[in-house]
Amino acid sequence: MIKFPQHLPLPTIDGYSIKPDDAIIRTDMESGPARQRRRFTQTPSKIAVRWVMNQEQFSLFEAWYKFHAKEGAEWFDIQLLGGLGLIEQEARFIQQFEAGLYKGLLWEITAELEIRDRPTLSEGALDILLDSDPVKLGRTVERLHYLVHTFIPNRLNK
Numbered sequence: 638m639i640k641f642p643q644h645l646p647l648p649t650i651d652g653y654s655i656k657p658d659d660a661i662i663r664t665d666m667e668s669g670p671a672r673q674r675r676r677f678t679q680t681p682s683k684i685a686v687r688w689v690m691n692q693e694q695f696s697l698f699e700a701w702y703k704f705h706a707k708e709g710a711e712w713f714d715i716q717l718l719g720g721l722g723l724i725e726q727e728a729r730f731i732q733q734f735e736a737g738l739y740k741g742l743l744w745e746i747t748a749e750l751e752i753r754d755r756p757t758l759s760e761g762a763l764d765i766l767l768d769s770d771p772v773k774l775g776r777t778v779e780r781l782h783y784l785v786h787t788f789i790p791n792r793l794n795k
Contacts, residue, residue: 657682660676682751
């Protein structure tokens with residue numbers, strides 16, 4: 638799997654948005670309520686991104702896009718922001734990027750990416766969070782962290 642160049646900036650927050658694809662099929666009935674069902678379990682999403690780059694960064698981006706990303710056709714790993722924070726995800730370009738001059742010396746690049754599956758909490762983690770007192774859960778996690786990373790290592794080093 639190719640990677641987005643580490644020498645390039647992450648997408649900016651300005652203009653950043655996530656739009657999940659439709660995951661259900663809806664069938665209207667002649668009478669009564671419509672029926673709905675899930676289409677698939679892995680729901681792709683579209684992410685609108687924007688980068689601001691200097692001339693050298695833009696030059697690197699264009700060459701990477703042309704040769705490694707195969708004009709946007711290849712999947713690649715990139716750090717993207719979502720509900721779980723900044724996580725490496727598999728993405729590809731949906732269409733050609735657009736670039737324009739920004740404040741005279743910089744380049745503003747906009748694009749729409751497709752990601753295979755939006756990272757979310759697992760169903761088990763969701764159930765725990767829904768059934769727990771968040772304050773008590775936070776304290777328990779802090780105590781467990783202390784036990785694993787401080788108390789036990791100190792005991793072993795004695």
